[in-house]
Amino acid sequence: MNMAKLLQVSDLRVEFLTGRGTVRAVGGVAFQLDRGEVFALVGESGCGKSTTALAVMRLVPPPGRILGGSIRLRGDDLLTLDEDSMTQVRGRHIAMIFQNPMVSLNPVYRAGAQVQEAIVLDQVPKNEAWRRAVDLLGRVYIADPAHRALSYPHELSGGMRQRVMTGMMVSRQPDLLIADEPTTALDVTIQAQVLDLLLELRDRTGMALLIITHDLGIVAEIADRVGVMYAGSLVEQGPVFDIFEEPLHPYTRLLMRALPRLTKGQGSLHTIPGQVPSLIQLPPGCPFHPRCPDRMEICSTKMPGLTVPAGGREVACYLHGVGERQ
Amino acid sequence: MKLELAQREVNGSRNARSWRTILLGNGQLMAGVFIFALVMAVALFADGLALRPYDAMDLGNRLQPPGTGGPLGTDQFGRDLFSRVVYGSRIALRVGLIVVTIETVLGVTMGLFAGYYGGWVDRVIASVTDVTWALPPIVLALAIVTALGPSLNNVIIAIALVSWAGYARLIRTKTQGLKNMPFVEAARALGESDLSIMFRYILPNTFGLVIVLATLSLPGAILSTTALSFLGLGSQPPAPDWGVILNEGIRHLYDAPWISVFPGLAIVCTALGFNLLGEGLRDVLDPRMKV
Numbered sequence: 292m293n294m295a296k297l298l299q300v301s302d303l304r305v306e307f308l309t310g311r312g313t314v315r316a317v318g319g320v321a322f323q324l325d326r327g328e329v330f331a332l333v334g335e336s337g338c339g340k341s342t343t344a345l346a347v348m349r350l351v352p353p354p355g356r357i358l359g360g361s362i363r364l365r366g367d368d369l370l371t372l373d374e375d376s377m378t379q380v381r382g383r384h385i386a387m388i389f390q391n392p393m394v395s396l397n398p399v400y401r402a403g404a405q406v407q408e409a410i411v412l413d414q415v416p417k418n419e420a421w422r423r424a425v426d427l428l429g430r431v432y433i434a435d436p437a438h439r440a441l442s443y444p445h446e447l448s449g450g451m452r453q454r455v456m457t458g459m460m461v462s463r464q465p466d467l468l469i470a471d472e473p474t475t476a477l478d479v480t481i482q483a484q485v486l487d488l489l490l491e492l493r494d495r496t497g498m499a500l501l502i503i504t505h506d507l508g509i510v511a512e513i514a515d516r517v518g519v520m521y522a523g524s525l526v527e528q529g530p531v532f533d534i535f536e537e538p539l540h541p542y543t544r545l546l547m548r549a550l551p552r553l554t555k556g557q558g559s560l561h562t563i564p565g566q567v568p569s570l571i572q573l574p575p576g577c578p579f580h581p582r583c584p585d586r587m588e589i590c591s592t593k594m595p596g597l598t599v600p601a602g603g604r605e606v607a608c609y610l611h612g613v614g615e616r617q
Numbered sequence: 618m619k620l621e622l623a624q625r626e627v628n629g630s631r632n633a634r635s636w637r638t639i640l641l642g643n644g645q646l647m648a649g650v651f652i653f654a655l656v657m658a659v660a661l662f663a664d665g666l667a668l669r670p671y672d673a674m675d676l677g678n679r680l681q682p683p684g685t686g687g688p689l690g691t692d693q694f695g696r697d698l699f700s701r702v703v704y705g706s707r708i709a710l711r712v713g714l715i716v717v718t719i720e721t722v723l724g725v726t727m728g729l730f731a732g733y734y735g736g737w738v739d740r741v742i743a744s745v746t747d748v749t750w751a752l753p754p755i756v757l758a759l760a761i762v763t764a765l766g767p768s769l770n771n772v773i774i775a776i777a778l779v780s781w782a783g784y785a786r787l788i789r790t791k792t793q794g795l796k797n798m799p800f801v802e803a804a805r806a807l808g809e810s811d812l813s814i815m816f817r818y819i820l821p822n823t824f825g826l827v828i829v830l831a832t833l834s835l836p837g838a839i840l841s842t843t844a845l846s847f848l849g850l851g852s853q854p855p856a857p858d859w860g861v862i863l864n865e866g867i868r869h870l871y872d873a874p875w876i877s878v879f880p881g882l883a884i885v886c887t888a889l890g891f892n893l894l895g896e897g898l899r900d901v902l903d904p905r906m907k908v
Contacts, residue, residue, distance in 0.1 A: 348806055382809075389799050399821040412808055
């Protein structure tokens, strides 16, 4: 049983049925996570990374639906569970922090009460839960937790709210914490604090982290492995150092080049020419081929499968051999 | 510098928003609270205030005008009108509170379910509320009371059944907005069940609205029940229901108008008081009014 990976997502497909057509938000994404591992999903806005995260929680909002694939938590497929069992999984096994801490807390309850509420879900008596909630607020570096627990969300700063949220989500000691752009709404110093907090919680509890972000700086700072998403597909994944050092997929290469560097201060910023394709009408073949500097004839007709060059990496590009499309 | 000043002003006005400031700054609310407190006090201390039991007849002192026959005069059986009106406040308040409680619980629950689940649940509840709204409430209530038989309890049931639809609609709309808030999504991610999300996350966020709705519908409830009592379908004589007294006075409208006038004034004052209270509360609780 312990042989199974903590989380194993394969061939995940999510669609949104809209008035203008079917949006293929996620098309066959596969990745896995070990205990204590930090995996980052990066990509531009609308590339399907948040939808992938929500799909893992089975919280894709209508009109979206999970079409197929499997999401295995310790070998058990979450997609086959009924809704009641899934409710048991949420919070207990997989928890999630959201992008906007300003509105992710219930405005009518005190901060401590919200953490307490989460702990009570595990049949802990109320006063014991309150004690643990205050303790937890201290551990997410809220100064004077006993006093702050009595504050309402609007009395807390954005960073504090995100930390209360984090405290709330880790209160049930989940095996996997998904953080959807956890620091986007925060300023840079607070960003660093929240990231440090996440890593520290990982070290202490052994939980795995799935970070969704478009910020490569965050990826470099905390991820062990990275998956790069483009137009609903995972185009490349591998250890963070390798991906930054030697990106294999042309999209990843261009993405890295688009990063502003403090060391080479001169010149204009690099951009990737062209636009992200509409997810309603994906181009045939590789979704990146219209913008790709290295495109070949086959790219516009057949979708490349994942090839495994070496060193735990995967890349979906014909430059690196013909892989099998699963 | 300017920013600092503005900031200080904001802080100042926020600190100053104590209950006393809110109350004194809003004439409507103050008047409402005053009348509300007065009616409550009269109802609570009715035993001490009343000069005689409400049903004590004194046939030698029939139809005495205010002054000679007690503060508000006497009715056709020589009963002290002041005592009857004072005791009537108990009936009015009790009935009003019960009706409002029933319609609030019913309407809010329906609205929560309709707004949260949407789909066919929403359509069923929406059709029921539309049908209720399409019929004149008093006529519908009359029909229900006629079916159940005349009594105060049946009037309470009837009025509550015809008036919950308004709550359901407003709470439904509010719920639709709240269910997409990130904190609701967070609750789901935390493993909360649908029922728990509805009643522990969404419901408390509607309390401001519910308080205002309840206060504003209380006078309506009192008016409707006294109207049905006036028509002889609610409280039965000799109960000192304001509607019953009003009805009894109709026959003596020319020779002893005070019998109808005073319970009428009591109804008007109470309804006005609760309306002012409700409007005032709405102003105070309206988030757009806050800094």
